[in-house]
Amino acid sequence: xxxxxxxxxxxxxxxxxxxxxxxxxxxxxxxxxxxxxxxxxxxxxxxxxxxxxxxxxxxxxxxxxxxxxxxxxxxxxxxxxxxxxxxxxxxxxxxxxxxxxxxxxxxxxxxxxxxxxxxxxxxxxxxxxxxxxxxxxxxxxxxxxxxxxxxxxxxxxxxxxxxxxxxxxxxxxxxxxxxxxxxxxxxxxxxxxxxxxxxxxxxxxxxxxxxxxxxxxxxxxxxxxxxxxxxxxxxxxxxxxxxxxxxxxxxxxxxxxxxxxxxxxxxxxxxxxxxxxxxxxxxxxxxxxxxxxxxx
Numbered sequence: 001x002x003x004x005x006x007x008x009x010x011x012x013x014x015x016x017x018x019x020x021x022x023x024x025x026x027x028x029x030x031x032x033x034x035x036x037x038x039x040x041x042x043x044x045x046x047x048x049x050x051x052x053x054x055x056x057x058x059x060x061x062x063x064x065x066x067x068x069x070x071x072x073x074x075x076x077x078x079x080x081x082x083x084x085x086x087x088x089x090x091x092x093x094x095x096x097x098x099x100x101x102x103x104x105x106x107x108x109x110x111x112x113x114x115x116x117x118x119x120x121x122x123x124x125x126x127x128x129x130x131x132x133x134x135x136x137x138x139x140x141x142x143x144x145x146x147x148x149x150x151x152x153x154x155x156x157x158x159x160x161x162x163x164x165x166x167x168x169x170x171x172x173x174x175x176x177x178x179x180x181x182x183x184x185x186x187x188x189x190x191x192x193x194x195x196x197x198x199x200x201x202x203x204x205x206x207x208x209x210x211x212x213x214x215x216x217x218x219x220x221x222x223x224x225x226x227x228x229x230x231x232x233x234x235x236x237x238x239x240x241x242x243x244x245x246x247x248x249x250x251x252x253x254x255x256x257x258x259x260x261x262x263x264x265x266x267x268x269x270x271x272x273x274x275x276x277x278x279x280x281x282x283x284x285x286x287x288x289x290x291x292x293x294x295x296x
Contacts, residue, residue: 238293
């Protein structure tokens with residue numbers, strides 16, 4: 001069991017729970033709809049999807065040799081379970097495949113119910129899972145976009161499984177989630193940049209350099225809050241979602257540390273920790289805001 005928790009990086013799975021909750025809360029706010037069975041299935045499917053992503057990422061990083069070169073932090077660099085021989089690579093691949101098949105079965109159920117507009121979302125997710133580490137991560141500046149939008153579509157997909165439509169409220173979940181998850185990967189790439197470059201990856205940190213990337217990280221944080229505010233201004237999200245702005249002081253501190261310590265891993269680790277807090281808290285508070293908006 002311990003090996004399964006490590007290879008799936010279970011400590012990162014709460015991100016998926018909060019994203020799905022945001023999508024479900026938004027659908028309840030917009031239409032007063034809550035289908036318990038669909039909510040349960042979309043949560044399980046999303047968790048299996050995230051687990052599959054983590055397992056395949058570990059597997060392909062091991063195959064490429066990148067795991068042996070990265071400097072590990074509590075938030076970046078992956079896990080050494082395959083490098084240390086605690087699990088056979090073939091077993092890891094099988095675990096990832098089983099997670100993907102389970103998620104696909106749930107996806108098929110939803111397609112039978114709501115083929116459009118779920119079909120393009122599910123196809124995008126499937127391609128991202130299978131191609132991200134071996135191919136897409138080596139395309140210039142595509143890593144952050146694919147990772148962020150993949151989880152953004154997870155939140156939008158949860159919304160669609162309840163409502164059957166894509167509209168402004170669904171997009172108000174998709175946009176901030178996309179930016180935040182992209183920033184999660186983005187800042188975690190700073191410690192791995194040198195090893196990633198040797199392995200053929202071409203993410204934004206490698207292309208721009210760490211100093212300019214630190215400024216881009218700060219801009220991304222600002223864009224997150226701007227997107228939430230715009231959703232309220234345009235009337236597709238309730239005023240209550242602005243409760244997510246409670247995390248701005250933490251975001252400010254994370255950005256300040258990143259700008260100062262972008263070139264040294266020990267000094268950057270506190271920013272990595274704060275980044276995780278900002279992302280999880282902002283998404284969860286957005287979900288809470290949607291629920292408050294139902295009654296206020």
